[in-house]
Amino acid sequence: MVIHRENEPIKNLVFDADSHHGVEFARMNADETWMQLAIEEAKKGIGLTSPNPAVGAVIVKNGQMLGKGWHTRAGMPHAEREAIANVLENHSAKAMMDATIYVTLEPCSTQGRTPPCTQGILDAGISRVVYGAEDPNPAHAGVAKRLLESQGLEVTVGVENEACLKLIRGFSKVQRSGLPWVMLKSAISLDGRITRPPGESQWLTSPASREMVQRLRFESDAIITGGNTFRIDNPALTLRSEALSAKTQPWRMVITRGKREELPPEHQLFTDVYADRTLVQESGDLLAALKQLAERGCQSVMVEAGGTLMAAFLEAKLVDEVAIFYAPLLTGGPDYGFAGLAEDISLRNSEFTQIGDDLLLRALVG
Amino acid sequence: MVIHRENEPIKNLVFDADSHHGVEFARMNADETWMQLAIEEAKKGIGLTSPNPAVGAVIVKNGQMLGKGWHTRAGMPHAEREAIANVLENHSAKAMMDATIYVTLEPCSTQGRTPPCTQGILDAGISRVVYGAEDPNPAHAGVAKRLLESQGLEVTVGVENEACLKLIRGFSKVQRSGLPWVMLKSAISLDGRITRPPGESQWLTSPASREMVQRLRFESDAIITGGNTFRIDNPALTLRSEALSAKTQPWRMVITRGKREELPPEHQLFTDVYADRTLVQESGDLLAALKQLAERGCQSVMVEAGGTLMAAFLEAKLVDEVAIFYAPLLTGGPDYGFAGLAEDISLRNSEFTQIGDDLLLRALVG
Numbered sequence: 001m002v003i004h005r006e007n008e009p010i011k012n013l014v015f016d017a018d019s020h021h022g023v024e025f026a027r028m029n030a031d032e033t034w035m036q037l038a039i040e041e042a043k044k045g046i047g048l049t050s051p052n053p054a055v056g057a058v059i060v061k062n063g064q065m066l067g068k069g070w071h072t073r074a075g076m077p078h079a080e081r082e083a084i085a086n087v088l089e090n091h092s093a094k095a096m097m098d099a100t101i102y103v104t105l106e107p108c109s110t111q112g113r114t115p116p117c118t119q120g121i122l123d124a125g126i127s128r129v130v131y132g133a134e135d136p137n138p139a140h141a142g143v144a145k146r147l148l149e150s151q152g153l154e155v156t157v158g159v160e161n162e163a164c165l166k167l168i169r170g171f172s173k174v175q176r177s178g179l180p181w182v183m184l185k186s187a188i189s190l191d192g193r194i195t196r197p198p199g200e201s202q203w204l205t206s207p208a209s210r211e212m213v214q215r216l217r218f219e220s221d222a223i224i225t226g227g228n229t230f231r232i233d234n235p236a237l238t239l240r241s242e243a244l245s246a247k248t249q250p251w252r253m254v255i256t257r258g259k260r261e262e263l264p265p266e267h268q269l270f271t272d273v274y275a276d277r278t279l280v281q282e283s284g285d286l287l288a289a290l291k292q293l294a295e296r297g298c299q300s301v302m303v304e305a306g307g308t309l310m311a312a313f314l315e316a317k318l319v320d321e322v323a324i325f326y327a328p329l330l331t332g333g334p335d336y337g338f339a340g341l342a343e344d345i346s347l348r349n350s351e352f353t354q355i356g357d358d359l360l361l362r363a364l365v366g
Numbered sequence: 367m368v369i370h371r372e373n374e375p376i377k378n379l380v381f382d383a384d385s386h387h388g389v390e391f392a393r394m395n396a397d398e399t400w401m402q403l404a405i406e407e408a409k410k411g412i413g414l415t416s417p418n419p420a421v422g423a424v425i426v427k428n429g430q431m432l433g434k435g436w437h438t439r440a441g442m443p444h445a446e447r448e449a450i451a452n453v454l455e456n457h458s459a460k461a462m463m464d465a466t467i468y469v470t471l472e473p474c475s476t477q478g479r480t481p482p483c484t485q486g487i488l489d490a491g492i493s494r495v496v497y498g499a500e501d502p503n504p505a506h507a508g509v510a511k512r513l514l515e516s517q518g519l520e521v522t523v524g525v526e527n528e529a530c531l532k533l534i535r536g537f538s539k540v541q542r543s544g545l546p547w548v549m550l551k552s553a554i555s556l557d558g559r560i561t562r563p564p565g566e567s568q569w570l571t572s573p574a575s576r577e578m579v580q581r582l583r584f585e586s587d588a589i590i591t592g593g594n595t596f597r598i599d600n601p602a603l604t605l606r607s608e609a610l611s612a613k614t615q616p617w618r619m620v621i622t623r624g625k626r627e628e629l630p631p632e633h634q635l636f637t638d639v640y641a642d643r644t645l646v647q648e649s650g651d652l653l654a655a656l657k658q659l660a661e662r663g664c665q666s667v668m669v670e671a672g673g674t675l676m677a678a679f680l681e682a683k684l685v686d687e688v689a690i691f692y693a694p695l696l697t698g699g700p701d702y703g704f705a706g707l708a709e710d711i712s713l714r715n716s717e718f719t720q721i722g723d724d725l726l727l728r729a730l731v732g
Contacts (some may be wrong), residue, residue, distance in 0.1 A: 153529060190713070190727060191689065191704035192558015200710050316695065322696075324556065328716050328729070330680065330688075331708035338557035341698035344566050347556070350694050352718065358716060361556060363694070 034060050034102040035132055035160040041070040042078065042104045042167050047219040048073055048247055050084050051297035053105060053171035057083040059126070061099040066091055074297075080107050080117040093125070100128040104164045105327050106135040106157075109143045118144050128154040128255030132164025136172035141366075170221075170299030173320070179290045181300045182318055184310055185216060187325040187358075188337035193305060195333035204327040208356025213304075216323060220250050221298035222279075224289065225257030226309035227263060234267045237273060237304065249274040250297060255309060257284040286316050314338075314345050319365045322347065326359040400426050400468040401498055401526040407436040407445065407472045408533050413585040414439055414613055419471060419537035420523075425492070427465040428533025433584055434455055442662075446473055446483040460619040466494040469712045471528045472523075473510045484510050487519075493518040498530025502538035506632070536587075536665030539686070545665045548684055551582060553691040553724075554703035560673060561699035569695040574667050579670075582689060584609050586616050587664035590655065591673035593629065595624030600633045603670065604640060617621040617664060621675060623650040626717035638725040652682050673705030680704075680711050685731045688713065692725040 041056025048054070049071050057079040067090065069082025069303050074122040077085070080103055087096055105115035105251060106127065129148050133155065145155045165172070170181035186193050189206045195256045196204065217223060218261040237252045238244075252269050256262070260280040263270075269278040281289035293301055302323075303313055324337070347363035356358075407422025414420070415437050423445040424434040433456065435448025446469055455461055467672045473483035485497060495514050500507040500523065503537055511521045531538070531719070536547035553571045554560050572576065585590055603618045604610075618635050622628070626646040629636070635644040647655035659667055665711065668689075679685050690703070713729035720726075 188558070190558075191707060192554070192556075192702060196710055197708055311467045311698070328713045330704055330713070331709060332677070332704070332709045332710040332711065334713045336558060336702065338696055339700070341557060341696060342563055344562055345696040345698065350721075351722075354718075362489070 010079065013032070019330065030063070031037070031102070031130055031156065031159045033057055034065070034100075034166070035104070035130065036216065037068065038079075038102045038104050038132070039160060039163050040141040041068050041083075042164075044070045045072060046167070047221075047300070050170070050221045050299045051174070052073065052300065053208075053299075055079040055103065055167070056103045056241035057101055057103040059083050059096065059099050059101050060100055060334070061095065064088045066099060070251055075113050077114055078117050079103060079105075081120050082121060087124075098127040098190065099125075100130060101126050102159070103260065104132045104160075104167055106131050106141065107144045107148075107350055108135075109147050110223055118147050121148065122151055123128065127157070130156040130159050131160065132160045133168060134158075136168065136175045143323065145170050148154045162197055165311070169320075174294050174299045178294055178364045179287075179318070180298045181320050182293050182303060182312060183216070183220070183301070183321040183323055184303045184319050185213065185325075186337045187213075187311060187327065187331050189327050189331040189333070191330040191332070192336050192338065193331045193333040194337040195335040196319075196331045197333050200331075200333075204329075204331070205325045205358045206327070209325045209327075209358045209360065212325075212355050212360065214243065216302055217250060218247060218365045220300050222253055222293045222296075222301040224253045224255060224303045224305065225252060226305040228257065228308065229304075229306050230267060230269065232265060233262075235304075236268045236272065238272070239260035247269040251277055251293060251296065251301075253279040253281060253293065253301075254288060255281045255284060255286065255289050255305075258282065284312070286313060286318055288319060292334060307336055310338055311340035311342070311361040316341050316365065321362065321364055324361045325355065326361065328357050378624045383541055386451045396429070397496055397522065397525045400424055400431070400466075401470070403431070403434065403495065403497070404445075404468040404470050404530070405526060405529050405533065406701065407434050407449075408530075410436045411438060412533070413587075413666070416440065416524045416536070416665045419534040419665075421445040421469065421533070423467055424468040425449050425453050425462065425465050425467050426492070427461065430464060431460055442480050443480055444474065444483050445469060445471075445557075447480065447504040450486060451597070453490075455661075461469040463491040463722050464493040465491075468496045468525070468628060469493050470498045470526075470533055472497050472499065472507070473514075475509045475513050475614055477508065478603050484513050487514065488517055488607060492519070494522070496522040496525050498524065498526045499534060500524075502534065502541045503570070509546060520692070531565045534582045535686075540660050540665045544660055545653075545684070546587065546660050547686050548656065549582070549586070549667070549686050550669045550677065550679060551579065551685040551689045552630075552676060552693075553579075553693065555695050555699070556698040557701070558702050558704065559697045559699040560703040560705075561701040562697045563699050566697075566699075569692045570695075570697070571724045572693070572722035574691075575691045575724045575726065578691075578721050578726065580606055580609065582611060582668055583616060586666050586668040586669040588617035588659045588662075590621060590659075590667055590669045590671065590675075593620060593624065594674065595670075595672050596629060597637065598619045600630075602634045602638065604638070609724050615643045617645055617659060617661065617662065619645040619655060619667075621650060621652065621655050621671075623646045623688070624648065652679060652684055656684065673702055673707070676704055677706035677708070680707055680731070681709050687728065689732055690727045691721065692727065694723050694725075 038056040045054035067087030071079045169353045218288045350363040404422040411420035422436045433453030437445045475484045716729040
C-alpha cells in the first residue's frame with residue numbers, strides 16, 4: 001500500500017534520495033534518470049494515442065539532453081522520430097552521432113502507418129539504444145534488439161521496466177487478450193454508500209475529486225455506464241470543452257439488460273452533439289461490450305455505473321483496476337456502491353491519495 | 367484531512383521544521399519544545415489514570431531539563447509532584463530555585479486524595495509555571511494562575527493548548543456532560559462490509575490492525591458491545607496479559623434490547639476471570655449505559671459492535687470519534703458495518719494512517 005499526500009512534491013529519486021552518495025549514485029543511475037524523462041514525455045500522450053501506446057523518448061550525448069519527443073496520436077510520427085526531429089531543430093545532424101536514445105517502448109521494426117523506427121535510429125547515427133519495455137506482441141518482442149545489435153549498436157533493455165510497462169498496460173492487454181484495460185470508478189461514503197438520505201445534497205465528493213474524474217475520463221478511450229444509471233441520472237459522460245480541444249470525446253457505452261429501443265431516446269447520450277460517440281450493448285453482455293470497444297481501437301475504458309453493473313464486472317473478472325473516491329462522511333443513504341457484489345475481490349498495489357477532502361483509492365484487482 | 371504513513375518519523379517541529387532559522391526559531395519556541403516533552407510524559411498515562419486525566423510535567427532551568435514526571439494512577443502523586451521528586455533524585459533542592467515547570471494541565475489548587483500541586487510548586491522554589499490547558503471544571507479554571515501569581519510566580523497559560531486539551535478530552539467531557547468520550551471502532555472492507563462471503567476467512571483486517579485494536583482497548587476504560595454480537599460472536603474483549611500487568615481489564619458492557627437473563631449465561635464475558643468487570647445495560651438504553659460507566663469513573667469508552675448498535679449510537683449523537691479500519695478488499699459479504707444508519711454523519715479532522723495492509727481512519731463526529 002502506498003499513501004500519497006496531496007501536492008506531495010515529486011521526488012527526484014536519483015538526486016534527492018541519498019544525498020551523501022549523490023555523485024556516485026547519480027552516475028550509477030544515469031540510465032534511470034534519462035528514462036524517467038522519457039517516461040514524463042510519454043505521459044503527455046496518455047489518453048490520446050489509442051490504438052497505439054503512449055511512448056516517450058529522449059536523446060542524450062555526453063550527459064546532455066539533445067532532444068525529446070512523444071507520440072501524439074495514431075498516424076503521427078513515433079516518439080523516436082519526434083525526438084530525432086527535436087534534436088535537429090537545435091543541433092546539426094552530426095550532434096546525433098554516437099548519441100544514446102532512451103525510449104520507453106521497444107522501437108518498432110516493421111513498416112506501419114509510419115516507417116520503422118529502428119531504421120530512423122540507424123539513419124540518425126545513434127550508437128546506443130536503451131528501452132524500458134519490450135514490445136508486448138510476442139512476434140515483435142526483442143526484434144529491435146537483435147536488429148540494432150546486428151548493426152553494431154549497443155542495446156540495453158528493461159530500464160525502469162515497471163513504469164514503462166504501466167504506460168502501455170492498455171495496449172498490452174488488447175494485444176494479449178483482445179480486451180481493453182478496465183477501470184471501475186466509484187464515489188462512495190466511508191460507510192460504502194453511493195447515495196445520501198433523501199433531502200440531503202446528492203453530491204458526495206468534493207470539486208477536486210470531480211476534477212480528477214475528468215482527468216480519468218481524459219485518459220480513457222470509452223466510458224461505460226449501465227441502463228439504470230442512463231435512465232435515472234441521464235448522464236452526459238462528456239469531457240469538458242478544454243479537454244476536447246486535445247482529444248475526441250471518448251466513446252460512451254450503455255450496457256443494458258434489455259434492448260436499445262427500450263432506453264429513453266431523448267436522453268443526452270442519444271441527443272447531444274456527441275451522439276455519434278454513443279454505443280449500446282444489449283442483453284447485458286459485458287464481454288461483447290468490451291470486445292466491441294477493443295475493435296474500435298479502445299485500449300483503456302472506465303466504468304462509471306451503479307452497484308449492480310459494478311458487481312457484474314467484478315464477478316465476471318473483467319476488471320483490472322478500481323478507482324474509488326471516498327467522501328469524508330457516513331451517509332446512511334439507501335444505496336451501496338458495490339451492492340450486488342457477493343464475492344471476495346482482493347486488491348493489489350493499493351494507493352491512497354488525498355484529493356481535496358476526499359480520499360482516492362487506486363488499486364489493481366485480483 | 368491528515369494522512370500518515372506507517373513508521374513516519376516523529377518530526378521535531380522546532381528543530382527540523384525550518385532549518386535556516388533554526389536558532390532563532392528554537393529560542394522563540396522553547397516553551398513549546400518543553401511542553402511537547404511534558405506531553406510525551408503525559409501520554410504514558412493515557413488509559414491508566416481514570417477518573418483522573420493523564421498529565422505530564424517537566425522541570426527546566428537554564429535550558430536544561432532537571433526532571434520529569436507523569437501521573438500514573440488515581441491516588442498516586444500528580445505529575446508535578448512526580449517531576450519535583452524526579453529532580454530531587456539527581457539534584458539538590460537548591461537546583462530547583464527559580465526553575466520553570468511545564469505541565470500539560472493547570473495544577474490543582476485544592477486538597478484531593480493528594481495535597482494541592484500549587485503548594486508543592488511554591489514549596490519547591492519554582493519561579494515560573496507554564497501550563498497547556500486550563501482545568502475544565504469552570505469552578506477551578508484559572509485558580510492556579512491567580513494563586514501562583516499572587517505569590518510572585520510568573521505564569522504562562524495555553525502553550526500547546528490543542529494537544530494538551532486532547533490529552534484530557536475524556537476527563538473534560540465527563541466534567542462537562544457527565545458522559546464519557548465515546549469512540550466507535552469498526553473494521554470494514556473498502557465496500558463497507560463487516561463480513562466476508564460464507565466460506566472465506568472471516569478475518570478482515572491484518573495482524574497489525576488487531577494489534578492497534580489492543581492499543582485502543584488499552585486507552586479505554588470500558589468496551590461496549592451489543593447483545594447480538596455477544597450472542598453470535600461470544601467475544602472476550604480482553605486486553606492481552608502483557609497489557610494487564612499495567613492496567614486493570616477495562617469494563618465490558620453489553621447493551622441489550624432485552625433483559626440480562628435473556629443473554630447466554632455461559633458466554634465468556636459472564637464466566638471468564640474478569641466476569642466481575644462485565645456490566646449489562648438492559649432495554650437498549652444508550653444514555654443510561656454511558657452514565658453508568660461515567661459513574662464508575664470511565665472517561666473514555668470504545669464501542670465494538672455490529673451495524674445496528676453503531677447506527678444507534680451515531681443517530682443518538684452520542685459518538686465523539688470513529689476509528690474505522692479498512693481492509694484492502696471488496697468483500698461482497700452479507701453484512702455492512704454501518705447497516706441501519708439512515709442519517710448523514712459528517713466527520714471532522716479525519717486522519718488516515720496505514721496500519722499493515724489496512725488503512726485506519728480516525729475522525730471526530732459532528
